Amino acid sequence: MTNGTGENRRNAAGARLSRRRLLQASALAVPGIMALSACARPTSAGAGAASSAAPSLQLASPTNPVKWPIAAGNEPIAAGLEPERNATLRLYNYADYLNPEVVTSFEAKYAEYGVKVEISTFNDTPEALTKIRNAGTPFDIYFPSYDAIGKLVLGGLVRPLQHSYIPNISNAYPEFQNPFYDVDWQYTVPYVLYTTGIGWRTDRISEDIGARANPYDVLWDPQYREHLAVLDDYREVIEMTLLRNGSTEVNTGDDTLLNAARDAMLEMNKLTQPRVTITGYTDLPEGRLDLSQAWSGDLITAVSYLPEGVDPSVLRYWFPSDGKGMVNNDTMVVLKGGENPVLAHLFLDHLLDAKTALTNFTFTGYQPPQVSITPSSLVSEGLIPENLASAVVLPSYFNTGYRALELAPEVDAKWQAIWQQFKAGG
DSSP states (O other): OOOTTHHHHHHHTTOOOOHHHHHHHHGGSSHHHHHHTTOBBBBOOOTTTTOOOOOBOOOOOBBOOOOOOOOOOOOOOOTTTOOTOEEEEEEOTTTTOSHHHHHHHHHHHHHTTEEEEEEEEEEEHHHHHHHHSSSSOOOOOEOGGGGGGGHHHTOOBBBOOGGOOGGGGGOOGGGGOTTTTTTEEEEEEEEEEEEEEEEEEETOSSSSSGGGEEEEEGGGGGTTTEEEEEEEOOOHHHHHHHHHOOOOOOTTTOOOHEEEEEHHHHHHHHHHHHHHHHHHHTTTTTTTTTTEEHHHHHHHHHHGGGGGTOGGGGGEEEEOOOOEEEEEEEEEBBBBBBOHHHHHHHHHHHSSSSHEEEHHHHOOOOOOOOTTOHHHOOOOOOOSOOGGEEEEEEEETTHHSSSSOOOOOHHHHHHHHHHHHHHHOO
């Protein structure tokens, strides 16, 4: 991590919140979007921009890619416009999820236009969407996960993109230039990637967890009772338990699979009493946990929180070497209510610049999908220690791994019920 990053992160410790856990509840926050969720149904690809039928919330997936409609009166802005002058570009993001250096460099790049950037943060997605829709602050850019795109589009909250302002999309993995959740990238550009695995400290855990026949089993191992944690994210914990049980149906509504996952989670409660937290990126390096279910970016971030004198080589991250684990991403969108659509487009392009994206990575620990970033380059350039090379997200993971897709409302209700029982302890 760059010098000074650690102190900034310590000031914001505990501020980062689970993305997907909150996104799944987002429909409850915005009038009109809940109704869209109620009619969610899988449809075939090619529901194009000119459809005259009443829109419905489709469940996008790699086998059911969705092209969202562009509503009349909400067409892309014209090409070739000048950036807005003396404007304040307003970003709406999770805390501690954007490097202040990339904001400063954007302001410098467009200094002749007198642009200033203002970052507002939110605690959860229901809060964010309520404010986007109803509050007086006209935010220009929002950072959602891909499973919220349908709600945002059909709720009339985002602008379709004018691609001519965003040439740096060519720096991103090809998968994100035509993603299944937004065919033809009409509304989104990619922000960061992450896998979900297990992190630990070798000075506290002597075994090589990754060498287990089923590494997920470590979370059920009584020898680590009360010294481990799972993510405070119902999708992540249930998905992980399904994988541990041998199922690859990580978005299932099957009662047999879900009941087995519920029973295994309740067994985990009895055997190891895991903490449920999203602060593993501080708790693990600072010694409050020995091991934890973790996002890849949090293990990279954890380097910044190690006590003075503790070598980063003590940190480890396991993700299936065959790539068959959970792999997901967040996005960036331009909000319809924003006052500076040209600058907003230019900021998206700025974050897709290869150098800027790498600078952002050194702060957030979350990897941008840049073709120039490889495990060897991150290690050779000293951005991460060699022992955390497994935390780098490979492009191939998007072919081999599993995605957390939006669930139909009735399926999501089952998952929520399991989660509430787990968190209640039985």
